[in-house]
Amino acid sequence: MRGFLDYVSGDSVPHRLNPMTKLALAFVLCAACFMTKDHMLVGGVIVCNLCLAAMAGVFDRSARVFLSLLKLAFILFVMQVFFVRQGNVLLTLPKGFYITDEGISFSLLFAMRMIAAAMPLTLMLSITRMSDLSNALVKFLHIPYKYTFVLTTAIRFIPLFSDEMIGIMEAQTARGVEFDTRSFIKKVRLLLPLCVPLLISSVRRIETGAISAELRGFNLRTRDSGYKTYGFGAIDAAAFVFCALLIYAALTV
Amino acid sequence: MISIKNLEFRYGDSEDPALRDITLDVESGDFLGIIGPSGAGKSTLTYAMSGVIPHHYKGDFYGSVEIGGLDTVQSSPEAIARHVGSVFQDVEGQLLASVVEDEILFGLENFGIPREEIEERIEYALSSSGISDLRCRTIASLSGGQKQKVAIASITALRPEVIVLDEPTGELDPQSSRRVFETLRELNHTYGVTVVIVEQKIMMLCEFARRMAVMEAGRIILEGPVREVLSHGERLEEAGVNIPRVAALSRRLREAGLYRGNTPIDLAEAETMMREVAADAAF
Ligand SMILES: Nc1ncnc2c1ncn2[C@@H]1O[C@H](COP(=O)(O)OP(=O)(O)OP(=O)(O)O)[C@@H](O)[C@H]1O
Ligand SMILES: [Mg+2]
Numbered sequence: 136m137r138g139f140l141d142y143v144s145g146d147s148v149p150h151r152l153n154p155m156t157k158l159a160l161a162f163v164l165c166a167a168c169f170m171t172k173d174h175m176l177v178g179g180v181i182v183c184n185l186c187l188a189a190m191a192g193v194f195d196r197s198a199r200v201f202l203s204l205l206k207l208a209f210i211l212f213v214m215q216v217f218f219v220r221q222g223n224v225l226l227t228l229p230k231g232f233y234i235t236d237e238g239i240s241f242s243l244l245f246a247m248r249m250i251a252a253a254m255p256l257t258l259m260l261s262i263t264r265m266s267d268l269s270n271a272l273v274k275f276l277h278i279p280y281k282y283t284f285v286l287t288t289a290i291r292f293i294p295l296f297s298d299e300m301i302g303i304m305e306a307q308t309a310r311g312v313e314f315d316t317r318s319f320i321k322k323v324r325l326l327l328p329l330c331v332p333l334l335i336s337s338v339r340r341i342e343t344g345a346i347s348a349e350l351r352g353f354n355l356r357t358r359d360s361g362y363k364t365y366g367f368g369a370i371d372a373a374a375f376v377f378c379a380l381l382i383y384a385a386l387t388v
Numbered sequence: 389m390i391s392i393k394n395l396e397f398r399y400g401d402s403e404d405p406a407l408r409d410i411t412l413d414v415e416s417g418d419f420l421g422i423i424g425p426s427g428a429g430k431s432t433l434t435y436a437m438s439g440v441i442p443h444h445y446k447g448d449f450y451g452s453v454e455i456g457g458l459d460t461v462q463s464s465p466e467a468i469a470r471h472v473g474s475v476f477q478d479v480e481g482q483l484l485a486s487v488v489e490d491e492i493l494f495g496l497e498n499f500g501i502p503r504e505e506i507e508e509r510i511e512y513a514l515s516s517s518g519i520s521d522l523r524c525r526t527i528a529s530l531s532g533g534q535k536q537k538v539a540i541a542s543i544t545a546l547r548p549e550v551i552v553l554d555e556p557t558g559e560l561d562p563q564s565s566r567r568v569f570e571t572l573r574e575l576n577h578t579y580g581v582t583v584v585i586v587e588q589k590i591m592m593l594c595e596f597a598r599r600m601a602v603m604e605a606g607r608i609i610l611e612g613p614v615r616e617v618l619s620h621g622e623r624l625e626e627a628g629v630n631i632p633r634v635a636a637l638s639r640r641l642r643e644a645g646l647y648r649g650n651t652p653i654d655l656a657e658a659e660t661m662m663r664e665v666a667a668d669a670a671f
Contacts, residue, residue, distance in 0.1 A: 352498030
């Protein structure tokens with residue numbers, strides 16, 4: 136899962152969409168899953184995510200995200216399926232557990248929604264430059280730059296921190312600490328002491344970032360500072376039509 | 389260009405001052421190297437030059453620091469930044485964008501550089517750091533040396549008169565370090581940018597810097613032209629600074645009364661020295 140939030144450069148159609156369109160598209164893809172109760176449509180959204188990823192040249196990454204979500208979704212499914220008591224009993228288990236058709240249907244929908252709703256976000260971040268995202272939020276939604284900057288910088292720093300954690304773990308492994316233990320509790324106990332050095336180095340890093348931003352005139356920035364302009368073109372229009380159709384489908388199916 | 393007088397600084401949360409009685413002048417167009425053991429106050433001194441102290445880190449500040457005539461205590465960090473650009477010890481931490489071009493654009497946008505000038509500035513910054521081909525690359529995909537050059541380019545785009553760098557080659561291999569230094573020399577020679585650099589690799593300073601300052605426990609213990617500073621071999625070793633082998637050799641020869649010339653700073657000069665010694669010995 137390393138680097139799954141990093142920007143991947145490219146010049147594909149999804150890349151060339153206006154940042155606001157990408158954001159709207161990601162939002163609609165998520166929202167549609169929660170508006171509909173139709174498994175096919177949610178499945179369609181997942182396929183749509185993968186198609187967009189393929190168009191943008193980040194299919195590998197999306198597929199990896201999909202597979203990891205699938206594992207999580209499976210756990211969610213199993214946890215849910217025993218708790219739905221309505222519907223026709225399909226299978227009776229000892230100790231009063233049973234599985235119903237409605238239970239399966241509901242849990243499946245729940246798990247699929249989770250997958251479908253998490254994918255657009257990583258896709259959107261993969262194909263949008265952080266500066267474009269924050270500039271567009273400032274320009275079109277009039278959110279103060281300070282907040283959008285915090286948001287985009289936080290996203291940018293995640294991989295740095297995970298790299299740092301891996302670095303610290305490698306250093307500890309070299310000293311004979313065995314992290315690849317099967318016991319979850321043992322692992323947490325080994326990792327916990329590492330949080331302090333991680334926290335210290337992370338705070339330093341953020342401090343450097345803040346100073347560097349300040350010395351490059353961060354406080355002078357206004358809404359009109361952005362150099363690039365973000366226009367809407369035919370592909371954006373097409374994307375919005377698609378969004379409208381998707382919402383319509385989600386509400387009616 | 390930079391004039392520091394009797395500067396003393398103590399971080400708010402510590403007992404001992406990090407800088408004591410620092411007096412230092414950096415002329416316009418100079419190339420100054422700062423060297424010294426860990427904890428000597430090198431980074432703190434660079435902070436003093438960029439106004440990070442006393443504006444970002446609070447503490448007790450005595451004495452004065454003037455940058456191009458501006459008193460750093462009375463000026464805003466942004467006003468100081470128009471004269472001095474800073475590259476920090478932690479490269480990753482200071483890069484804020486996802487693409488090289490955006491990183492350079494960040495400062496230009498903030499300082500309100502006119503639109504028609506921006507393209508030219510980006511090209512200048514990229515080409516003076518020798519990374520024109522990296523313009524559209526994502527920063528995550530770059531090597532350490534390339535990231536360092538991006539950090540430098542994001543500063544040079546703002547055309548500061550002085551650029552202050554804190555151990556920019558700390559995590560680089562010798563070859564990439566050399567390339568960073570070559571970039572700095574280019575900026576210094578061709579564009580007249582004053583360079584102040586904290587650096588542990590003394591051979592790099594010998595080759596590229598004009599002047600050198602040695603720090604120990606918050607003080608500058610030696611300062612002057614590189615060759616002159618190197619001739620104080622004993623004092624340097626006492627402070628924990630490794631001097632180049634050729635300089636150490638010349639010190640031994642001098643102590644033995646065999647040599648009285650200049651301190652050599654590279655192999656060619658060492659050869660000249662040895663020939664002289666050999667010629668004298670022949671008599
Ligand atoms: N933000 C801070 N707050 C409090 N004390 C600090 C801070 N930064 C540095 N110091 C202290 O000031 C002294 C000088 O530190 P400084 O970072 O300037 O040394 P340095 O010469 O750059 O060392 P290094 O080679 O390790 O980078 C040290 O004793 C350090 O503990
Ligand atoms: Mg330092």
